[in-house]
Amino acid sequence: MARHVVAKVDELDIGKSKLVKVAGRDIALFNVKGEFFAIANRCPHEGADLCRGQMVGLAESDEPGQYRMTRHGELVRCPWHGWEFDIRTGKSWCDPARTRVKSFDVSVASGGALVEGPYQAETFPVSIDEDYVVVEI
Amino acid sequence: MNEMIRSLGKESRLSTVGGIDCDLHPASPATTTLLPYLDDYWRETFVMRGVDRLSLAMTSSPAHAPINVRADWRAKSGFAGDTLETVRSQALDPFGTRLAICNVLHGSMIMHSDDMAAALCGAVNEWLAREWLGKEPRLRGSIAVSAQNAELAVAEIEKRADDNRFVQVLILAQNDEPLGRRRYWPIYEAAARNKLPVCIHAGGSNRHAPTATGWPSFFVEAYVAQGSIFESQLLSLVAEGVFHKIPELKVVFAESGFTWLPSFFWRADKTWRGVRAETPWVTEQPSDIVKRHVRFTLQPVEAPLETDALVRTLAHIDCDDILLFSTDYPHAQFEGLNALPAALGETLARKIMIDNPLATYPRIAADFGKEVSK
Numbered sequence: 001m002a003r004h005v006v007a008k009v010d011e012l013d014i015g016k017s018k019l020v021k022v023a024g025r026d027i028a029l030f031n032v033k034g035e036f037f038a039i040a041n042r043c044p045h046e047g048a049d050l051c052r053g054q055m056v057g058l059a060e061s062d063e064p065g066q067y068r069m070t071r072h073g074e075l076v077r078c079p080w081h082g083w084e085f086d087i088r089t090g091k092s093w094c095d096p097a098r099t100r101v102k103s104f105d106v107s108v109a110s111g112g113a114l115v116e117g118p119y120q121a122e123t124f125p126v127s128i129d130e131d132y133v134v135v136e137i
Numbered sequence: 138m139n140e141m142i143r144s145l146g147k148e149s150r151l152s153t154v155g156g157i158d159c160d161l162h163p164a165s166p167a168t169t170t171l172l173p174y175l176d177d178y179w180r181e182t183f184v185m186r187g188v189d190r191l192s193l194a195m196t197s198s199p200a201h202a203p204i205n206v207r208a209d210w211r212a213k214s215g216f217a218g219d220t221l222e223t224v225r226s227q228a229l230d231p232f233g234t235r236l237a238i239c240n241v242l243h244g245s246m247i248m249h250s251d252d253m254a255a256a257l258c259g260a261v262n263e264w265l266a267r268e269w270l271g272k273e274p275r276l277r278g279s280i281a282v283s284a285q286n287a288e289l290a291v292a293e294i295e296k297r298a299d300d301n302r303f304v305q306v307l308i309l310a311q312n313d314e315p316l317g318r319r320r321y322w323p324i325y326e327a328a329a330r331n332k333l334p335v336c337i338h339a340g341g342s343n344r345h346a347p348t349a350t351g352w353p354s355f356f357v358e359a360y361v362a363q364g365s366i367f368e369s370q371l372l373s374l375v376a377e378g379v380f381h382k383i384p385e386l387k388v389v390f391a392e393s394g395f396t397w398l399p400s401f402f403w404r405a406d407k408t409w410r411g412v413r414a415e416t417p418w419v420t421e422q423p424s425d426i427v428k429r430h431v432r433f434t435l436q437p438v439e440a441p442l443e444t445d446a447l448v449r450t451l452a453h454i455d456c457d458d459i460l461l462f463s464t465d466y467p468h469a470q471f472e473g474l475n476a477l478p479a480a481l482g483e484t485l486a487r488k489i490m491i492d493n494p495l496a497t498y499p500r501i502a503a504d505f506g507k508e509v510s511k
Contacts, residue, residue, distance in 0.1 A: 061417035064378025065319075068417070082411030094410040094422070 001136055009108055009131040012036070015073055019051040023137050027104065030055065030087045032073050036108060038135045039076075039090040040101040048080035050101065056084070058093070105136040151477040153462070154233030156490035157501065160338075160391045160434040160463035161228055161237040161276075164219035165194040165244075166264055174260035174267075179253070193244035193257065197340045197359065204360070207469035217467030221272055228466040229275055231474055236501060237464075238277045238304060240338055240391060241265055246283050246309050247342035254283035258293055262303075270302040277501065279307035279336055284316070287323040294324070298331040304500045305334045305389065310363065311341020316370045317377030325379060329386045332499040334432075337370060339363045339392035364439075367393040368401050371427060375405075378418040380430045387497055388431045392465060395433040396440050399453035402427070428456040432497050434463035435489060437470040438478055447480045461497060462490040 006020040006029060017030045019041055026041040028051035041051050053076040057069040075084045075093065084093040090103035111128040126132060168189045172180050183189045198205050201215060210217040210227050218224050229237060245257030258281045265278045280297045282290035290308075297303045306328045314320065316337065328335045340363075346352045347362045349369075367390055380386060402424035409423055419426070440447040451457075464476045477486045495502045 056414075059414040059417040061378075064382050064416075064418045066418075078411075084414070092410075094413060 003107075003134050003136050005109075005114060005126060005132045006038075006135050007133045009036075009133060012133070015055055017051045017053075017055065017076070019049065020135070022135055025137065027135060028076070029106075029133065029135070030076065032087055036106045036133050037087045038104040038106045039085065039087065040103075042101070043078045043080065043083065043085075044092075044099055044101060045078065045083055046080055048078050050076050050078060050085060052079045053077045053085075054079070055087070058084075107134045107136070108132065109134050150475060151479060151481060151483060151486045152233070153464075153474060153476050153490065155235050156232065156462045157494035157498075158228070158232070158234050158237035158464050158466070159389065159461040159494055159497075160436070161224070161239055161466045162218060162468070163224060163239050163241055163265070163269055164216040164467075165198075165242055166261065168193055171257065171260040171264060174263040175256055179256045179260075195242060195244050195247070195340055197343070198242055202356065204469050206467050210467045221269060224269075224276075224466075225273065228464060229273075232464060232476065234275060234464075236275055236277055236504075238279060238336075238498075239265060239269060240279050240307055240336065241281060242338065242340060243281065246281055246307070248283060251283065251286035251289055255286065255289040255293060258282050258290075259296070262293065262297060266297075266300065266302065276302075277304045278302055279305045280333070281307045282324065284308040284312045284321055284324060287320055290324045291327040294327040294331065294333070298327075298333070301500050301503070303333070304498045305336045307336045307338060309341035310337050310339055310366050310370055310393070311343060311345065311347065313342070313344060315373035315377075317373030317375070317379050319377070322379065322382065325383050325386050329383050334387035334389050334497055336389040336391050337367075337393075339367070341366075363392070364394055364397045368397060371401070371431065372405055372423065374431075375419060375423045375426050376416050378416065380426050381418045381420075386430060389434065389461065389497065390431060391434045391463070392437065392468075393433055394437060394439045395454070395460065396438075396447075396450045398427075398433075398459075399450060402454070428459060431459075432461050432493065433459055434461050434465070436463045436465035436476060437468070440478075442478050442480065445480065447478055451481075451485075457485055457488055458493055458496065460489045461493050462486075 004022045006022055012018055012031045014031050014034055017028055020027050020029050027038050028041040030037045041049055043050055055073045056075050056077050058071040058075055060068045074087055076087050077084050090101040092099040108131055111126045111130050114126050115128055168191055206217045241261050243261050245254055245261050248254035261281050270276050270278050280294055280303045282293050294306055325335055347359050353359055405423040440450055
């Protein structure tokens with residue numbers, strides 16, 4: 001496992017996503033209410049880019065005609081067929097056991113800390129007075 | 138894959154002895170026959186208006202269409218099953234039927250007037266109880282109601298609910314609106330409350346064209362269209378959340394066919410994944426809900442029987458609880474006594490004939506329990 005600096009914190013606003021390439025992998029990075037999450041970008045259904053999906057809440061119901069929206073912005077809907085994936089875990093809502101994408105650990109680190117510790121930032125210049133998103137692969 | 142379905146093979150003719158026939162049709166009664174079962178208001182106005190001279194049989198079931206009456210069952214009158222004696226000698230004795238559920242297909246269920254519909258449904262049910270159920274212990278009945286006025290339908294269900302010879306509620310597949318809509322829920326709630334499955338039988342009001350693309354010209358189109366009508370109704374019941382709201386409800390599709398289920402399941406389950414947030418009460422894939430709540434009468438079997446098409450279709454459906462034995466008497470769906478396609482195999486055939494009906498109809502299961510304890 002290695003830690004990869006993939007973005008500056010301030011380049012991904014709340015409710016936004018972007019594609020990052022890390023160690024040869026396409027990874028969809030999301031900012032959910034200020035927390036960062038990373039999942040494999042390729043939808044297991046037909047291969048669409050999950051980083052292009054809408055970030056949505058979880059629609060639930062106690063009975064027909066009752067609607068409840070929770071976990072605002074914590075799911076991504078695949079842009080092609082609308083399958084929902086939990087951004088926190090990579091599991092699909094409809095078939096969490098079998099239909100899922102890999103989820104990666106993400107942390108935020110200051111440039112100062114990154115300069116001291118071991119990290120992979122070959123393509124990413126780090127400045128000690130900014131914060132960075134770090135993905136562990 | 139399901140154990141029983143995996144072991145299906147070709148066997149010689151399967152015996153129907155001891156089976157529960159879940160779709161048998163006594164001939165639709167003539168209007169004059171129903172007059173004694175109507176109250177004095179309806180009796181007099183029917184005679185005054187000449188309604189008693191009209192046939193209120195459904196136009197989708199003309200007696201002289203070959204499919205509606207098997208040739209060797211046709212009486213001189215042109216009908217079949219118009220006397221208790223012929224039903225005994227043609228539909229019960231030869232098959233060794235233990236119990237048969239009578240679905241009387243009569244226009245009462247699709248009248249434009251809510252009140253006339255309710256009066257006629259009440260008359261048909263009373264006629265069935267007195268002339269058939271009261272005279273032949275092997276017969277059970279369906280409470281026919283008009284779905285268009287749920288309040289009146291519920292009143293008829295409650296009126297018959299204490300009579301355990303009635304084992305289900307009967308409505309037709311084509312109505313004013315898709316059957317999952319909330320206007321119909323009181324009917325389903327009343328049925329479930331009284332341990333009565335709701336049978337949805339092919340046919341209906343034709344107030345909408347029977348195909349989604351407009352009015353067809355020929356019977357062949359109208360008959361084949363029944364499959365897509367049932368698909369629409371099945372998905373309406375699931376999507377509108379009927380089974381979530383009334384988890385104890387069982388629905389029986391009669392004369393719907395069932396070989397369309399595999400492609401329906403694939404399409405419904407796949408599409409649900411993408412749009413399920415519209416119906417957040419549907420928290421399982423539609424096929425799982427259908428397999429738990431909906432049953433399908435056996436005849437007519439649409440698959441060609443000389444190939445293994447039926448076996449492969451059942452393998453795709455992958456649920457040996459889903460079929461209920463039926464002869465669909467007197468409709469011409471098979472020859473002789475071959476109501477059970479050989480491809481079913483003995484074990485599954487027995488389940489379809491006995492176990493599945495008992496699991497579907499609590500009132501029949503209670504009868505069987507009493508017999509065993511005697």
